[in-house]
Amino acid sequence: MTIWKVSDDWFDRHTTQDLAYRVRVRVITPNALDSAWARIVEEHGSDDDGVVPIGGAALIRVNDCEAEAVSGGEDALDSLEWVVNDVLSEALKGVEVLVVAEERTLVIDEM
Structure with a gap:
């Protein structure tokens, strides 16, 4: 089951490893997130x-x-899509x- 699709805008603008992404999913079915x-x-x-x-x-409850x-870094969008549409969606089938x-978000390292 596909829960979320990476937008064309995000793909087009993913030009640096300094970008981090976040997708929040709400479970409508009561108590279903506990077992998942x-x-x-x-x-x-x-x-x-x-944190998983x-x-x-990573997944965060x-x-x-x-x-x-x-997710962040070079493969952030692939990793994010995989964790949402494979790992999370399988658990929430x-x-x-x-x-x-x-x-x-643009992440700036201030070191």
């Missing part, structure tokens, strides 16, 4: 903050009904979901 999240964590593990790193992206996928936010 448990499966994702069991399969991929999570860090001390509950998956390849070049925001609240009882929302999760965010984040048969569940009603809605993309509620998309964000592209």
Whole structure:
């Protein structure tokens, strides 16, 4: 199931590795994120903050009904699309979901 599609604008403007992307998905079906999240964590593990790193992206549980996928770097869009449309959508198969936010951010390293 395809939850989200990378916009042509994002593809066209992905010209630097300094861009980070975020997609927030809201699960409409009550309590469905609990079981889906448990499966994702069991399969991929999570860090001390509950973040699930998956390849070049990560999944973050925001609240009882929302999760965010984040990614940055050269392959950010491919990684983001994979984590949303393969990992998250597989765990949420048969569940009603809605993309509620998309964000592209320029990350500047101030070192």
